[in-house]
Amino acid sequence: MSDSGRTASAYHPDTYGGRAGELEHFLREAARDLRGPGEELDADPDAVSRFLHLPAVRVQQHMLTPARYAGGGDLLPSFVPAEASCAEWILAAEWLAYGDPGMTLASPGPALSTAVLRALADEAQRDWFFTKTADWPSWAFFALTEPEKGSAATELTTRLDAAPGGDGWVLTGEKMYIGNGAHARAGVVFCRRAPGPWGIEAVMVDTGDPGFHAETLPIIGLRGARISRLRFDGMYIPPERILGRDRPRSRRGLQGALQAMLWFRPSVAAFALGAGRAACDYVLEQRPALAGADRARIDALADRIRRLRRLLHEVAAEIDAGSPNTFRVSGVKMRAAHLAEDATMLAARLLGPASLVEHPWLDKLYRDVRAFEFMEGTGNIHRRGVFQGLLRDDYFTPRDRDARPGRAVEGVM
Structure with a gap:
């Protein structure tokens, strides 16, 4: 740096x-x-x-x-x-x-x-997976999104069928837009073993096993994430690699997908806030004498970052306490992704018409932050989540409800 x-x-x-x-x-x-x-x-x-x-x-x-x-x-x-x-x-x-x-x-x-x-994992499964990823350097992937279905967990088409002879399973299908998928040593794949939402399973895969194929996709931002397309061509999955296999179906694959999204949506919001703050600081580094209306715009954006950061840490504390508010998680992720885009657009405007040419780092950040909209659910999905929370009167905390009428609460549409 x-x-x-x-x-x-x-x-x-x-x-x-x-x-x-x-x-x-x-x-x-x-x-x-x-x-x-x-x-x-x-x-x-x-x-x-x-x-x-x-x-x-x-x-x-x-x-x-x-x-x-x-x-x-x-x-x-x-x-x-x-x-x-x-x-x-x-x-x-x-x-x-x-x-x-x-x-x-x-x-x-x-x-x-x-x-x-x-x-979902038992002790033996954690040992198998983390022993592989603990070797330095080792990457792992999380494969939910599919070419035709996106990240709709209940509409997966990747199949888990019984292996010939009944010993184990066979994985067949494709996954798309998977971070580090083509370079990973192991990963978790969501697939369908039976119809309906409780027919979803999460399985651990070793990318060195026969039937695994991967390629890196060309992208314009976050290139280091090496976004990949994966194909499973009759890949054998031993019974012990089905996560949560001793649990009821209602507490297995789909439950794991929901837990992952709940935990990592705040992560995406944190990435976006960090990138947005970097854009604001970069403007002040390049134009230290910035004043007037332009400085007011930067200060207003910094206020948004500060308010949303406070809400993000409240949401994370709720998750750690075992009482997450999924509607607030959606609101924070959605607003943070928008804020990062606003920050880079403002930086580009304040540094002049040729800013993305004259400042290669800003050009890179401008491209990178556009990915946050698509990571862990797009804005329209999260707007629906926020609306459902407001409709059920479950979005606001008691402290929020006591706020003065008309006072804006960060994280709402």
């Missing part, structure tokens, strides 16, 4: 004390090393192999892995937690995305699969 990334923020962020404060300070400093490598990654997504020594690149693998499998202890201080809570992870995601969101998503680690394993 250039020295410009070391200047003061566009606003005074909410800061933490104690252990969380140490973590935030470390992440803020470590993220400085990601911007330059992120630009190289935009030109060559496989360049991530040149930056595996950076502490910030080890954060994802360490924080999303159970303690006994987590690596990076030689590069990371003791207060960086393994098997992080949602609140701890979104703090990391925000600051790492401030450095570079593409570099963060390119970093090795179990990624989205962590939440599914937490929700």
